[in-house]
Amino acid sequence: MLRRLLMRRAYNAGQWDTSRHHADKLLQKSSERTLARSVIVRSYWNESRFQDVIDCTTDWHDELSQSYRNQSIERLKTNGGTKRLTLMKQEKLQRLRDQQPEPITPIHWSNEELTENFSQEGERVWFRYPEGYVFWDMPTGYDLALTHPALLCLTAEVLLSPWVPSSKAKTLHERETGNRCSLSFSAGTDSTAAAAVMLESTLLGYHKRSFESMLDHRNAERLIDHLNSTGDREVLSISSNHELIRTNHGKPVGFSTDFACAAHLLLLADHFDLGAIGVGMPIDNTYLWKGRKFRTFQETHYYKYWTKRFTQAGLDLLFPIASISEAGALMVVKQTPWLEHLNSCMRGDGVNGCGRCWKCFHKNGPLGRPFDITAPEIQTYLNKRPIPTATHALWALQIMGHENQLTDLSHLFEGDYNWWTMAYPPGFDLLQDRWRLSIETMILSILPTMPKPYNLDNLNHFDED
Ligand SMILES: [Zn+2]
Known part of the structure; x- marks a missing residue:
């Protein structure tokens, strides 16, 4: 036995x-x-x-x-086919990189002086990295020369640190902090919830992929248009191709590090007098390791290192929804007038979800939107062990009556996951004083707090060390 x-x-x-x-x-x-x-x-x-x-x-x-x-x-x-496809994909990425524009005046890569890898031509900011160039198209009136070196160094670090050790630079001159709050905004559920609980004056910075890809951004653009046209929030869309950097290292198109999603806001911090950059990370990525095992987030090297680096650049690294889960984020967006303009699915028709992807299952499903539990992608994720975004998936399966999908994990459904939608008060302690009150008050006006003792504190679904 x-x-x-x-x-x-x-x-x-x-x-x-x-x-x-x-x-x-x-x-x-x-x-x-x-x-x-x-x-x-x-x-x-x-x-x-x-x-x-x-x-x-x-x-x-x-x-x-x-x-x-x-x-x-x-x-x-x-x-056998997949391998060929991978090679085809790599060739396709190489072609895509070859098609990217380059500055009129070349820049030579500098390993020592990271700030020398930036230049500006018109509204376009260029960044030289060892294998090539990437760019951002900035708003009219932007001046790179007025951007503090600490911001440039941090931008280089969030884009290159996995491959260029020298990008982990010491900041010699620290930047004084600014006054305005901002949020790296993806227009998905988590970042929309973050926008909803932050001050109305928060600048939302959307990173817009400048090249064609498989992902459909029409859903994101619909929400952005709505927020801008109603004046509910100011959303700035910045086109860039920096997601190509990591394709030089055998990875698919995407962000180099977790904070590469904020590169555009780092470059804009002096232009908009920014004092904070928020990221929409819910409990699933903060107090939980891989969404399934508790950790004291503020004691992790990750948290300590990056908050310190942002502080040196005069920025509070803000985790506005570290006190709520993905499910809590769904409850928050449900309370906003933005819900009908929001859809996290990137494979739909621009208005509705596809009903067949993992996002449609775990983000759209609990909002009462249709999905097919037997769809191959959803089944593939449900059959992975440990199951991805475990706590959220367990909650979603439980509230939608699909516990029978995980016959081998029936013991994980013994408890009730209602607490998963509630606020976790220790998460408020991560908020810097000048932003805390407004965010905490807003969250508590929407969500109840988790009952004590917190189930979250002992969470470890798969008995991992
Ligand atoms: Zn979908």
């Missing part, structure tokens, strides 16, 4: 080797054989070790083993 428990625990924690080790021992017991086989087959499957699935199921004729065996054979056939 103990071995069975250890096997299950290891499996649920995603410790595939350990779970298989226990399962191997249990195979000898006829009463445990079915369960042990299922653990071996599914753990190989979860690791995408399709050949191992096929090898171990040669003589296992039960239904589950044969089903995974057949699926693995299919996967191996298509995986």
Whole structure:
């Protein structure tokens, strides 16, 4: 019985080797054989070790083993295709980089003086990085020369630090702080909730990908137009191609680091007298590690390091929704007049969600919008172990009556996840004094507080160390 428990625990924690080790021992017991086989087959499957699935199921004729065996054979056939696609994708990204514009006056990359990698031509700000150039199109009247070096150094760091150690620069001259608050705004649910709980004077900075891609930004632009035309918030859209930087390192188009989403606001901080940049990170990414295990966020190196670096650039790094979860963010946006203009799905028709992606399941579903639980992408995510954004997914499945989707995790539905939509008061302590009162008051006017003792404080769904 103990071995069975250890096997299950290891499996649920995603410790595939350990779970298989226990399962191997249990195979000898006829009463445990079915369960042990299922653990071996599914753990190989979860690791995408399709050949191992096929090898171990040669003589296992039960239904589950044969089903995974057949699926693995299919996967191996298509995986050959996937590899070619990856190469095709890389070539496509290379072509995309080759098509990008370059400044009239070239810049030579400087490893020592990061500020020398910036220049301005008209409204366009250029940034030279080791492999090429990226740009931002700034509002009329912007002057790079009036932008503090500490801001330029931090911009370089958020864009390059994973690959260029020298970008982790010491700031020699600290910038004095400004007066206005801003938010790195993606127009998704979390950042819309953040915008809703911050002061009306907050500048929302939207990073607009300057090149064509698979993602559909019409939903985002619809909300931005609404906010600007009603005057509810000021949203500034800045076109840039800096998401291409990491494609030089074998990664898909996207932000180099978590704070690259704020690069445009860093460059604009002196132009708009900014004193704070907010990011819409909910509990799922702050007090929870990977959305499933509690950590004391303010004690993490991540929090300490980045808040210090922003402070040196005269900016409060603000986590306006660190006290609420993704579910709390949904409850907040539900209370705003913006809800009908908001849709996190990036694959819909520009107005509605596609109903078939993970965002449609966990963001649109709880808002009462239609989705298909059997859609392949949703099923793929639900079948990953540990399940992605676990707490939020468990809550969403529970409130929508889909607990039966996770038969192997039924023990995680023993409690009730109502608390997940409520405010977690320790999160308010992260807010700097000058912004705290307004944000805290706004959140508490919408959401109840979590009952004590906080369930969150002991959260560790998969018994991870
Ligand atoms: Zn969708």
